[in-house]
Amino acid sequence: MPRSVLVTGGTSGIGRAVAERFTADGAGVVITGRREHLVESVAKELGAVGVVCDAADPRAVEALAARFDTLDVLVNAAGGLGAAQPGPEAAELEAVLAHWRADLDGNLLSAVLTTTALKPVLAPGGTALAVGTIGSERRGGSYGAAKAALAAWYAMLSAELGPRGVTANVIAPGYIAGTGFFQGAMTDVREQALIAETHTKRAGTPRDIAExxxxxxxxxxxxxxxxxIHVDGGAFTTR
Structure with a gap:
């Protein structure tokens, strides 16, 4: 029987690559995103099912979870740099708070809500995965802090799900080319510096993470x- 797979944030970048890898293997894949047109078009291209869902909205997540009687693979790929837009009259601390809340909502709480809602239907032999970041180890700011908290929460989740035969891990990419993560702010100088930090002397790709x-x-x-699991070409090494 084909595996059932849910990929949040599956309309672009790493999430899309993950969804594409599982559909190529014959799995029944559901992807989510917040923009209806994009969700529909990408789902059609991949041969997946598309569901519009803001993973930081509890009601939307509850509705998503209600679609599943059983789930083999949950991949929390939704996230990215927060898009908070405090008003021009916002005080400094108000702006800081808005920025941190956006990163925590998009990168930590979205995965916590989705995983909590889907835990009851995760099948024995299944897995829960989340996309973290090398930024949790250095210079990550509020985004890196949110992803670091995600890794800590997944360690607890692993202990909870392990007796059921379900694994739980976080994948922490380094610099991945071909995504919209940097929102047009990447420069050639910055890109070359990030590549120089690796041992492989190349940028990562969404397919590296998908595999x-x-x-x-x-x-x-x-x-x-x-x-x-660090997938960064050696830019961050562990022992």
């Missing part, structure tokens, strides 16, 4: 859980 997700959801990864 790691696919492996962690495979039979060969059933004893890997509670981990943050």
């Amino acid at each position: 790691t997700v696919f492996f962690l959801a495979s039979a060969g990864a059933r004893h890997i859980t509670g981990q943050t």
